[in-house]
Amino acid sequence: NAGVMQNPRHLVRRRGQEARLRCSPMKGHSHVYWYRQLPEEGLKFMVYLQKENIIDESGMPKERFSAEFPKEGPSILRIQQVVRGDSAAYFCASSPAPNYGYTFGSGTRLTVV
Amino acid sequence: KQEVTQIPAALSVPEGENLVLNCSFTDSAIYNLQWFRQDPGKGLTSLLLIQSSQREQTSGRLNASLDKSSGRSTLYIAASQPGDSATYLCAVRVDAGGTSYGKLTFGQGTILTVHP
Numbered sequence: 578n579a580g581v582m583q584n585p586r587h588l589v590r591r592r593g594q595e596a597r598l599r600c601s602p603m604k605g606h607s608h609v610y611w612y613r614q615l616p617e618e619g620l621k622f623m624v625y626l627q628k629e630n631i632i633d634e635s636g637m638p639k640e641r642f643s644a645e646f647p648k649e650g651p652s653i654l655r656i657q658q659v660v661r662g663d664s665a666a667y668f669c670a671s672s673p674a675p676n677y678g679y680t681f682g683s684g685t686r687l688t689v690v
Numbered sequence: 691k692q693e694v695t696q697i698p699a700a701l702s703v704p705e706g707e708n709l710v711l712n713c714s715f716t717d718s719a720i721y722n723l724q725w726f727r728q729d730p731g732k733g734l735t736s737l738l739l740i741q742s743s744q745r746e747q748t749s750g751r752l753n754a755s756l757d758k759s760s761g762r763s764t765l766y767i768a769a770s771q772p773g774d775s776a777t778y779l780c781a782v783r784v785d786a787g788g789t790s791y792g793k794l795t796f797g798q799g800t801i802l803t804v805h806p
Contacts, residue, residue, distance in 0.1 A: 633793060681733045
């Protein structure tokens with residue numbers, strides 16, 4: 578079991594470009610969560626998805642950010658027209674059910690230049 | 691709104707000491723509480739998960755307790771080692787039912803340094 582796989586590990590984008598972050602949950606896990614860790618800040622919830630459904634997106638910025646978890650393939654967090662303030666570590670976690678403990682991936686560190 | 695606070699923000703101890711990390715939360719209606727470890731530039735490793743009906747969980751040199759009514763949890767590390775140096779994060783899952791119960795609310799973390 579390879580655990581939660583996130584790629585890329587590091588991503589550099591220029592202002593205005595798009596960033597796509599991928600997360601493959603652990604085998605048998607159908608619940609995926611995205612969190613953001615800004616420099617010198619704690620982890621903040623962004624979005625909770627189950628296969629093909631967004632369950633809770635209360636932590637997602639209203640504009641430029643979107644997430645999906647298709648029937649086949651990894652979950653994608655997409656940031657359009659990135660700005661410097663989007664620079665952060667983005668973590669994905671998965672669980673077999675919402676009341677089970679999470680397993681986190683190693684994160685994607687996004688740097689916007 | 692659930693808020694999670696961890697004290698102290700940083701802790702430096704000599705190797706071999708027993709130590710306690712504290713976590714408090716404002717809304718006692720939690721489903722469970724999870725302690726994580728984060729190494730610099732790395733992801734989070736789950737250490738212990740305590741369900742709301744439990745009082746404590748143990749794994750090796752780690753023991754976590756939960757007092758749901760007072761909104762507190764402690765992580766006890768016995769015989770600390772330099773390899774324990776990391777940031778320790780406490781996170782609670784709110785028992786709100788519906789769509790909210792999957793979400794974790796994190797504390798800011800305690801940065802632990804164990805020096806030889």
